[in-house]
Structures are given as C-alpha cells and as structure tokens.
Amino acid sequence: MWSSLALRHCPGFHGSRRFLATVISGTKTSRLVKDRLKVEVEKISSEFSGFRPSLVVLQVGQRDDSNLYISTKLKAAAEIGIEAKHLRLPQTATQEEVLECVMSVNNDESVHGLIVQLPLDSAHFIDAEVITNAVSPEKDVDGLSCVNAGRLSRGNMNNCFIPCTPNGCMELIKQTGVSVEGKHAVVIGRSKIVGAPMHDLLLWNHATVTCCHSKTPDLPEQVSRADILVVGAGRAEMVLGDWLKEGAIVIDCGINHVPDDTKVGGKRVVGDVHYSSANQRAGFITPVPGGVGPMTVSMLMENTVRSAQRFLLKTHSWTTDTVDRC
Amino acid sequence: MWSSLALRHCPGFHGSRRFLATVISGTKTSRLVKDRLKVEVEKISSEFSGFRPSLVVLQVGQRDDSNLYISTKLKAAAEIGIEAKHLRLPQTATQEEVLECVMSVNNDESVHGLIVQLPLDSAHFIDAEVITNAVSPEKDVDGLSCVNAGRLSRGNMNNCFIPCTPNGCMELIKQTGVSVEGKHAVVIGRSKIVGAPMHDLLLWNHATVTCCHSKTPDLPEQVSRADILVVGAGRAEMVLGDWLKEGAIVIDCGINHVPDDTKVGGKRVVGDVHYSSANQRAGFITPVPGGVGPMTVSMLMENTVRSAQRFLLKTHSWTTDTVDRC
Numbered sequence: 001m002w003s004s005l006a007l008r009h010c011p012g013f014h015g016s017r018r019f020l021a022t023v024i025s026g027t028k029t030s031r032l033v034k035d036r037l038k039v040e041v042e043k044i045s046s047e048f049s050g051f052r053p054s055l056v057v058l059q060v061g062q063r064d065d066s067n068l069y070i071s072t073k074l075k076a077a078a079e080i081g082i083e084a085k086h087l088r089l090p091q092t093a094t095q096e097e098v099l100e101c102v103m104s105v106n107n108d109e110s111v112h113g114l115i116v117q118l119p120l121d122s123a124h125f126i127d128a129e130v131i132t133n134a135v136s137p138e139k140d141v142d143g144l145s146c147v148n149a150g151r152l153s154r155g156n157m158n159n160c161f162i163p164c165t166p167n168g169c170m171e172l173i174k175q176t177g178v179s180v181e182g183k184h185a186v187v188i189g190r191s192k193i194v195g196a197p198m199h200d201l202l203l204w205n206h207a208t209v210t211c212c213h214s215k216t217p218d219l220p221e222q223v224s225r226a227d228i229l230v231v232g233a234g235r236a237e238m239v240l241g242d243w244l245k246e247g248a249i250v251i252d253c254g255i256n257h258v259p260d261d262t263k264v265g266g267k268r269v270v271g272d273v274h275y276s277s278a279n280q281r282a283g284f285i286t287p288v289p290g291g292v293g294p295m296t297v298s299m300l301m302e303n304t305v306r307s308a309q310r311f312l313l314k315t316h317s318w319t320t321d322t323v324d325r326c
Numbered sequence: 327m328w329s330s331l332a333l334r335h336c337p338g339f340h341g342s343r344r345f346l347a348t349v350i351s352g353t354k355t356s357r358l359v360k361d362r363l364k365v366e367v368e369k370i371s372s373e374f375s376g377f378r379p380s381l382v383v384l385q386v387g388q389r390d391d392s393n394l395y396i397s398t399k400l401k402a403a404a405e406i407g408i409e410a411k412h413l414r415l416p417q418t419a420t421q422e423e424v425l426e427c428v429m430s431v432n433n434d435e436s437v438h439g440l441i442v443q444l445p446l447d448s449a450h451f452i453d454a455e456v457i458t459n460a461v462s463p464e465k466d467v468d469g470l471s472c473v474n475a476g477r478l479s480r481g482n483m484n485n486c487f488i489p490c491t492p493n494g495c496m497e498l499i500k501q502t503g504v505s506v507e508g509k510h511a512v513v514i515g516r517s518k519i520v521g522a523p524m525h526d527l528l529l530w531n532h533a534t535v536t537c538c539h540s541k542t543p544d545l546p547e548q549v550s551r552a553d554i555l556v557v558g559a560g561r562a563e564m565v566l567g568d569w570l571k572e573g574a575i576v577i578d579c580g581i582n583h584v585p586d587d588t589k590v591g592g593k594r595v596v597g598d599v600h601y602s603s604a605n606q607r608a609g610f611i612t613p614v615p616g617g618v619g620p621m622t623v624s625m626l627m628e629n630t631v632r633s634a635q636r637f638l639l640k641t642h643s644w645t646t647d648t649v650d651r652c
Contacts, residue, residue, distance in 0.1 A: 129482075145476070146472070146473045146476030146477055146480070146482075147472045147473055147476060148476070149475075149476035149477075149479055149480050150471070150472030150473060150474070150475035150476030150477075150479065151472055151475075151476075152479075153475055153476065153478075153479035153480075153522060153526070154472075154475050154479075154518045154522055155516070155518075155522070156455075156472075181541055182541050182542070182543050184544075190481070190529060192480045192481075196479060196480055196481070199537075200479070203516060203537055203539075206539070206541040207541075208536065208537065208538050208539070208541075208542040208544075208548060209536065209537050210534065210535065210536040210537075211525075211529055211534065211535050211536075211537075212534050213529075213532070213534070215507055215508050215532040215533075215534075216508070216534040217508050218510075218534075222534060
C-alpha cells in the first residue's frame, strides 16, 4: 500500500490541494513501442541479410469494422518493417476450409505470427474457439489459444504470447513509474481478451489481484481498495470517480459509443470509467480514445517481432536478451 | 455479502453467543464421492458388458512418499471399480524414455486417465513441465497440462479436467450449503496445483476472487474480507483466527509437519491455518488431517470416471447428464 508520504509525491496529490490525474497517453506510448520495434527489426534485418518478421492476418468475410481494424494492423506492420499479409476467405468459407488455411500458415516456416480476425463473418456456423486453438501456439501472437492462456495463467511468462490489450495495459502502467509488486490491483471483467489475462499479468508481476465481474455485488467497495484499477467491463462510464482510492492508477479498456447530438454522426466514444470525475481522484488515468486502444496494435507488433526472434534463436546461433522480455 | 440475519442462521453464530465452527469433514465427503462413483461405474459396467474406467499411474524411481501416495490411489481405484495400472520406470530412465512411455499410454485407447507421479526420481535431469504437457489433454486427469489450465482459467469448465485438490475444495465448500456466487473469496497461494486453479474455479463459479501470495503486504487485512478463504501457502499455521471474518468458510490445504515431543515420531501434522483460534471465528472449517487431503484422491477418481464417460460418449451412442459436471 502507498503511504501518505508516497501519495504526497504522487502526481495529482499535493498536500491538501488536489490536481487532476496525470494522463497516461496510449498514443505516445504506442509510438515509443513502435519506434523501438522498428530499430529492432532493422537490426535483425541487417544481421540476417534482409530477414523480416512476418505476420498473416486471416479474415473470413467482409465486415466493415474488421476491414478497418485490419488496415490499422497492416499500416503499423509496414511502419515497423514487419511483412504483413492479409489472407481473405469468402463468406461462403466453411469451418473445414478455415482450418485448412490455418494449418497451411502454421506449416509455412516463413511466417512468424498468425492472427484470425474475429468475429468470423461466414454464412456457415464456425466455432471460433476451434479456429483460435488451431493456430500453432508458437505463432499465436494474439495469445488467445488454450496453450498460451494456460502458460500465462500458471506464470510461465517467458514461454507464452500475452494477449495484446492486457499487454498494452501493463506497458501503460509501466509508464507511471509505479512498481506493480505488492500493490492491490482490481480488474473488472473476466473476458478472454482483457480481464482474465490482465489478472494473470498483474498476479505474476506480484500484485495482489481482485477479479470483479457482473456478479460482484459490492463493486464500489472493491474498487475503493485498488491501487491499480483495470476496467474491461464494456459498460459506458460505469466506474465513478468517487469509487476510487485517492492516487490510484486507472486503466480504462472500454470503447463505448454513446449518443451525443453535438457530434458529427450523433455519438461519441467513452470508456468504462466516468473520466471527468475519475481524473479528480486518480493519480494516473488513461483517456478514451487515445489510451489503451492504440496500444493493442503495437503489442501485436511486439509479439510478432518476439516470435521472429524466437524463430532465429531456434534456427540460427543468435542470442538476445530482448527475447526473454515476451 | 452475508447480512447479520444470514449470519445468525450460520453454524457457529447464534445471536451474541459464539459456538465453534462446523467442521467440514473431508473423510466423510470423500467417502460420499467414492460411493457415488462406485454406483456410476457399476452402471456403466452393466450397460457396456464389463467396461471399466482405466487409470495409469506412471512412476519414475522409488521415492517412499510417492510409493505411499500411489498405493492410496490404487486402493481407491480398486474400491470404486476403476482398473488402475502402476507403470514403473527405473531411476535410470531419461526424459526421452519417460516421454516414450507417456506417448504409448496416450495412444492406448483402453486407458482413460494418465497421471505422472511427481516429483520424478531420476538420475538424469527431466523437465517435469515437458512431461506433464506431453500427457494427452483428454487423459490428463490431474488437470496439470497447459491446455487444461488454459481451458479452466478462461472459463471453459465443461471441457477440461480440474486439478484434484482445488476440485476437492469446491466439493467441501458445496457441503456447507452456502452458494459461492457473489461471495468474496480469498485464495492464499498461486501454485499450479492449488492456488491458481482454485482462483479459476471460484471465479467461474461467480465469486469475486482475491489472489494473495508471498508478496502480499497486508495479508491479515485481505483475509478479513473473505466470506470464503482457501489457504494453500505451505506455511504451518500462518493464518490466525483473529484475521478471519466472522462466519467465514475456511478451507485449509496445508500439510505441514511440526515438532511435537508428545507424539510418536516426534512430530504432528498441522495445516496452514491456526485451527484452534480459527474455529472460534469461522462458520465452517476443514480439519488437518481429515479435511482437503482425502478429497484429492477422490477427485482423481472422479476425473477418471468422467474421462471414461466422455470416451463412451464419443465411441458409443451413450448420453448422460453427469458428464457435463466435470
């Protein structure tokens, strides 16, 4: 727990006078991560005669939102020097055909990362769980397969891919300079892509972690004990400022569209945290947009570069201490 | 949270007068589980002309403690009607030889469960992680492989084997008649066989769960909030009675030997909870010995029977609602 002495040195808390929380910018941090990766990729490429990390994004169908997300990923890959390939299967694709495509990429030695864009937009029923688990654990840079989830949940951190959103949250927490070890972290939500792996990451970075969810009857009380709060609940502005512990680190994974007549399109994006009240009590807070969002794509790139480095470790006499960071 | 009204109806709390906690007997519950399984096995056996669930226990070396644990497992299997086979490899066995043996059992259709007795007692270095992960997830009745850990940690409860000790703890909690949903559970310890899967089980049974461990600076405070406390810390009598919330359910997974001159052998077994003070405040408590210990073997038998039932579901036109319980 932070002592009152420590709190006095925290941004946002200066004696009896209260300032607003320090904003943790995902836009800036994401830029830093991408710049670092670009340098790493250049280094690998010069050492291994033009070798480049390679990522495949597999899409079934033509959803507009998926098209947008994929183009963001391809753009980030191009910036960093990752070779990214967009594989498209038509809406008529069956589960069997999607599996065949996954297997073929699994067996392609020149590919280091494979992600399947969800949701699958097929006219047939496809079990997304079967597809994500068919991705080779060694190429599963989204970190969504059972094997990677099992490794992360049991603390085998050096041997797994961490899902991109929680990995991005950890990167943002690091930006505060506050050590996670020994802190009380509260996670709201237990989804496979945010809440559950976030719990694991905080736990194995030695926080005491409380997992809250839709069946938690006393959410404000639980939240009030959090030195670090990560919210992935999917409910617009549900966490109010007066629930927070003074000086807490607040990481908001929510992306919700709420009606707003003053905006073009009649809506605006808000997080799961009520920002204008939360930044009166938090020590650090992520904005929405510009917080966790931009980090997700950067951490996908990070996982792809780590995967390529592991490939080089296995196939060449190459060593690097950076590989251990994943 | 329990209201004071609910507490008044709790064993151990009667108005202003305080009685001792109700003891949750693992010995009795374990007996009930084994009796139930025996009936199930008889039913399967009569429906499928003598079919019996089959378990292989693989041992490397000759450790005395392993010999004792294995004989307890074989005895329980015999009582229930499970066909159990003890495979022994000598101390000279290499990792390669152990892996070959695991693969051979994986491929043997007549075997439904395979456990590797740990620790491996070999003259060579063997990576226990590699061995436990080589066990087919469909036969991994100890629930220790990455795949089963991943399924459990992400809430795929119908499709996984749950590690035996936490599964036994859940069975003991059920005996109290108190619903887990909406309660605040605190787990002390984050080991692969107790703490980490216990967190998952409580979470996916809809408790709000706090995970504490060696880096938790305020353990008494965390424990004081627990409606349900599960301790798997491996430290003799570390949890004191006055840390507890009045009426809490206390499940003690500890087995520690402490010096005691009054006993034959000069020592006695105690748990991780200081029993004589804890039973003054808890509503329910497990004793040590006779609490969690006997449950572990029973739940191994339960997993083996479930595995055999799944095998029948796949290979025969057999249905049972009991299979879904695993």
